[in-house]
Amino acid sequence: MTSLxxxxxxxxxxxxxxDRRPTWPRFGVVVAVLLLAFFVARSCQDxxxxxxxxxAIAAAEQEVEFTPENTQIRLLRQGLDRQxxxxxxxxxxxxxRENTFSRLALIRIDANTGQIAEVREQDVRKENGKEQRQP
Numbered sequence: 001m002t003s004l005x006x007x008x009x010x011x012x013x014x015x016x017x018x019d020r021r022p023t024w025p026r027f028g029v030v031v032a033v034l035l036l037a038f039f040v041a042r043s044c045q046d047x048x049x050x051x052x053x054x055x056a057i058a059a060a061e062q063e064v065e066f067t068p069e070n071t072q073i074r075l076l077r078q079g080l081d082r083q084x085x086x087x088x089x090x091x092x093x094x095x096x097r098e099n100t101f102s103r104l105a106l107i108r109i110d111a112n113t114g115q116i117a118e119v120r121e122q123d124v125r126k127e128n129g130k131e132q133r134q135p
Contacts, residue, residue, distance in 0.1 A: 047073070049084050049111045056114075060088035060107040061121050068092060068103075075111060084111035 043107070049057075053073055061068065068090035077084050086109040094102040108118040 011054065015069070051086065051114045053086070053109050054088035056088055056109045059109055059114060059116065060086075060090060060105075063107050063116060064090055064103075064105045064121060066090075066092060066103045066105075068105075085109060085117060086111050 003053045014034055053075075057071055057073060070089075070093060071093075072089040074087045075084060076087060088107045088109065090103075090105045090107070091101045092103040093102045103122075105119065105121040107116060107120075109115070
């Protein structure tokens with residue numbers, strides 16, 4: 001008959017042998033997790049929104065040569081890395097008809113850095129009674 005002390009010492013000795021596994025695989029797993037966390041944190045930092053809505057509108061207004069009457073802004077993420085961009089639409093309506101403009105500009109601004117990524121401007125003016133679009 002074995003006593004509880006003998007059974008406990010046997011279990012304790014088995015547990016001790018189980019802890020003597022090589023530490024290199026454990027160390028490798030810890031390093032891999034740390035590297036993964038570093039790269040995930042780095043990618044999250046690159047996709048942050050650092051430019052406010054008001055800053056984006058002010059930057060867009062500096063890019064056009066007219067004073068807009070209407071302003072629309074939207075934040076969208078583009079690309080595989082889901083980079084954030086502000087899309088600012090500046091316009092001057094033409095007459096009472098909806099969706100017609102005498103001046104229209106669309107400016108795409110990087111929401112992380114504030115750099116102007118693209119400017120598209122449309123100028124519609126009447127010449128000799130006909131409307132002609134000028135890019």
